[in-house]
Amino acid sequence: MSQGKTDVTEDPHQRREVKVDLIAVVAAVIDGNPRVLAIRQGSALPSGPFELGHRSLQAGLRDWVEQQTGHPLGYIEQLYTFADRDRIADELTQRAISISYLGLTRDERTENDRPRDWRSWYDYFPWEDHREGPPAILPEVILPRLEAWTEERGQSLEERRHRAAIAFGLDDRPWNEELVLQRYELLYEAGLVEEALRGREGGDAPPASGRAMIADHRRILATGIARLRTKIKYRPVVFELMPPVFTLLQLQRAVEALAGRLVHKQNFRRLIEQQELVEETGETTSETGGRPAKLFRFRPGVLMERTVAGTKLPVMRA
Amino acid sequence: MSQGKTDVTEDPHQRREVKVDLIAVVAAVIDGNPRVLAIRQGSALPSGPFELGHRSLQAGLRDWVEQQTGHPLGYIEQLYTFADRDRIADELTQRAISISYLGLTRDERTENDRPRDWRSWYDYFPWEDHREGPPAILPEVILPRLEAWTEERGQSLEERRHRAAIAFGLDDRPWNEELVLQRYELLYEAGLVEEALRGREGGDAPPASGRAMIADHRRILATGIARLRTKIKYRPVVFELMPPVFTLLQLQRAVEALAGRLVHKQNFRRLIEQQELVEETGETTSETGGRPAKLFRFRPGVLMERTVAGTKLPVMRA
């Protein structure tokens, strides 16, 4: 913006090489809570440069995660690629881009796994856990400050109100758990997260809440959570987070942990049953307390069919 | 696999710089057909390296597309990032990655626009257009060859059959228009598209059909089409492809062009109406033949609300 545009055609020999970083959001459900693999006391996502030795982007990512956390990765999918905006380019002839991935793993403690690396999502996003109703931090801290911000400047006042209303479910709008990124970005713009204040001099109001991360890692985490919350609704990805056998309530609790809200027990079961995602093992467990629960496993056949589901358009009959 | 893993930690000073290419799938609906912006007689997607002069990835992409096609870009979204696998690295110390984007534009002929750059999707994927029923090429050419391929080798026979059945809607399965990429990849594996035969020596069966493109551009195009066919169902992206005012049937035809299949007129209208996506302008047009049609425009307010829609999970009432 302020730096004056460089004419691309000026020097055809200018260096075009770029540093590429790989960053991972690795999620699991442990003890009924959604968790993410983080290093350096929870301040950073596993990451590292894409190097010549890496056979592919994914292979590079796996190497870094395993090296930094001791945890091998199973399912991974790409999240987003961006040119770093919070990071200052090393030199004028050097830029960096980041390629982020979402990984899903089971709650299996491997030998070299360091349990301390698993942090709850909601340490970073305390306003996102609505399983026990809207968290107190919302009415007590975030919403008042956010409202103050929307009234701060005369310019795009209406637009800000509107965005906040949609993102946080104000004015009788429903809470939409998928809008994790939009909420984080609003809080960032409003200066309510620590990351937003880093460039500026002090004096601003202290951040609203939630543990901060280095650079833009928390934004990337928000992207990963949003993706998972969306995807869980139309692809059977919970698979990747569950042990081989489980009870229906355990499955429900996992979904609730991810979505950050409770679901209706019976309707949830009907949904699962109707999609034929699972089958009974024939066994039961009484480890859950109360009446013993039937154990289920995912139907292996479904994996392939359902991974390519499809949504609705009022098509004509073939 | 066969190459023996390189230890990443061996030489910390090895070069980590990488070439980054930006590639665009730019779509429009022109004369009732879905089209893509392609250069070099339709053999390549617009693309170019990410350079220092580019303020951002998106800005770089816009520059290249405008420079190569004369067409300014409106809406764009990221598709996928990958390390090139079909391209051979320039040197041992040099690798390349590609970042692909999907762009949507209206049918507006700008002065410097070269109409010849707009190619129909279905030139590249003739098996994807089911608006007049399954295209003849499927039963006549593709399916027989594909079947031959599934029986070719004893190994993963069942799995191949299954994949083909899902992708092409065999054995009473419905046709799923979203599986564009899966279908292309199957045809690639089966050696039924030209691109698959490039590395190998001749003697193979000639490609099934569809215009080929350089490198992996056709695969990227398939990815873009798949994304658009999916997205059109849950986000109001058709907006970006329509003129400011239009009739409902024109809107329907546009959706049909993209989806490659017909939709039920009345149910389509109910869907549009129910989502309150459009409003009457009060005008009518008789340019469509037959009874004059009411003209509509998209409701500007909806743009914001609907861009963040949301899907279903059996939630509990707040």
Next chain:
DNA sequence: TCAAAAGTGTTATCCTTACACCCATGT
């Protein structure tokens, strides 16, 4: 016996699908 969790039945409502028909204009 009672708490805790498992598991079932039922209803009103809404959305989806499908079918069939009428309306307004130009030729």
Next chain:
DNA sequence: ACATGGGTGTAAGGATAACACTTTTGA
């Protein structure tokens, strides 16, 4: 008048959301 596209009514079936209730265990 008739072809062409525009535009509507309605009914069956299925999925959703919201009820409340019974069952089986461990402590």
